[in-house]
Amino acid sequence: MTENDKPAEERDAAVGIDQELVLEGINQLVSEIRVLETWLQELEESSEEDSDKLAARKSYDDMLRSRREMLDALNKHSEKSSPH
Numbered sequence: 001m002t003e004n005d006k007p008a009e010e011r012d013a014a015v016g017i018d019q020e021l022v023l024e025g026i027n028q029l030v031s032e033i034r035v036l037e038t039w040l041q042e043l044e045e046s047s048e049e050d051s052d053k054l055a056a057r058k059s060y061d062d063m064l065r066s067r068r069e070m071l072d073a074l075n076k077h078s079e080k081s082s083p084h
Contacts, residue, residue: 018081019078019081022074022077022078022081023078025070025074026071026074026075026078029067029070029071029074030071032063032067033064033067033068033071036060036063036064036067037064039056039060040057040060040061040064043056043057043060
């Protein structure tokens with residue numbers, strides 16, 4: 001049975017679940033981005049400058065960039081799949 005063979009109600013329910021998961025993912029990524037931005041700000045405000053701080057900053061920057069890319073992708077997916 002292909003996707004087109006399923007009743008419209010069943011297809012709509014699957015789309016609703018997918019959209020719900022996308023929205024949950026967006027909310028999770030927004031939360032993680034806020035945390036990473038806070039951590040980076042705290043690193044900048046601390047007076048110490050050592051190899052651990054530099055490594056943490058690089059790691060947090062990488063994670064932040066990754067989360068922003070994922071968020072952008074999910075937002076684009078959400079825009080495409082939402083009814084107009």
